[in-house]
Amino acid sequence: MPNSARLRPFLDKLMARTILTEAEQAVVLSLPGTPQQLSAHEGFVQRGEAESSACLVVDGLCAKVVNTLGGNRQITGFYIAGDLPNPHSVMLPNAPTALQAISPAQVLRIAHSELRRIASTHPGIGEALSRDATCEADISAEWIVNLGAREAKSRVAHLLCEMAVRYGKAAEGSFEFEFPATQEIIGAATGLSSVHVNRTLKVLREEGCVEMTGKCVRVPDWRKLQECAEFDNTYLQMHEPMRFSPI
Amino acid sequence: MPNSARLRPFLDKLMARTILTEAEQAVVLSLPGTPQQLSAHEGFVQRGEAESSACLVVDGLCAKVVNTLGGNRQITGFYIAGDLPNPHSVMLPNAPTALQAISPAQVLRIAHSELRRIASTHPGIGEALSRDATCEADISAEWIVNLGAREAKSRVAHLLCEMAVRYGKAAEGSFEFEFPATQEIIGAATGLSSVHVNRTLKVLREEGCVEMTGKCVRVPDWRKLQECAEFDNTYLQMHEPMRFSPI
């Protein structure tokens, strides 16, 4: 698998939000990086570790994980193909939170120096990276709302809505997508116990909102699920690509 | 009050994390902007509104507020003098969340075009702004952990720890600082009811961790409060300023 293929979903994601010239697109696809294969549950960035490269998710599901002193575990974000979980390590090399693969996954390590180089040489790329980081921040804010202001049913439903949109599978009516997270992982992301996630999924299933069997999420009625989740996808900023920097 | 005085805390905050040249410092202090006086509870950015300027907090306490359809209110971040609550509006002009003053406050509206101009003209400033946004993201991640993985006592204590450090008042032993938030506001930030915040503060007071009377927070023993909060301030990145861009 050539690196350009690994970088493809990343470029697609950037271009969903930012207009890039042909030249800039080519530069992104020619980024040098080292691929790394990960098995499920394997960590690939440790908390506090000084990094010299950022990790692009090529395939699989990854997550940012924090272990509290109280012995609890909290997932603060999920990352799928095309996501750059730690772009901020370019600015602050000491990772404040660990990263790990949830399912078997592949990441591409890209040197900070390379990212800095293409961002400063090509204003459109710099802009795209900034805009991407901004969207991540908006997602974090939504997670805060989810954890602080919604009950279990809405929390789980909201997470599934977000993932449906990010996987690009959300559509009017019914659809399904793969989300390889166990109920315990969903619990770690929503601040619920795995037992309660189970009960919650049961209710959602009985109400005809979602069905989860293994890694497969079936949404029989997108509108219904969104209502149950109080989901408003504007925060994911998947509308029109834009650009401020001169071409 | 000249604008340069309004911009001073902003520059100080940038320089706490990023090395800026004399010239760059002067450029920041000479940013043009329109001051706006706000009374308590007054909103100054509405959800969904297209902005052409970013708001710098000059004085007072402001917050990012989200109202859920379920009728709940969640604060996703606090902003004090020197903070730029919506830097991301430069990249995504449509604010996903509303901003409002919690106490009487003053903000300075700075045009996006000006921020873009100085960021692209002066690499150090661009870097400082990026690094700042990165720190905001880390703070959001900590809030997710706070809401999802800690019990009431630690949550409230953690919030007070964070604010103590951000106000620059945290110090070994005892100290105090002003944090003009009511118990209801603290509840909206920690995902608790105001009644339970009250009970929690009572326990914290009895244990000698913090005392809150009105807007004044007294910390009799900084170490004790941090332990109770499971607080680890590395995420606030208040160590050594750094710089990657050429001078």
Added chain:
DNA sequence: CGGACTATTGATTTGCGTCAAAGATTGTGG
């Protein structure tokens, strides 16, 4: 001095966690 927030405290309810144990899946090695 009165009206409107804000803080405090008690009584009661409830959503969710914890413990425990029984099925269902998945994957791996023989």
Added chain:
DNA sequence: CCACAATCTTTGACGCAAATCAATAGTCCG
């Protein structure tokens, strides 16, 4: 291709942390 272990899911019983309801005191401001 089967068998067995490991992991994941499901369900029940019970307890607790925090919400809600309600009513009393401060406190601030016009």
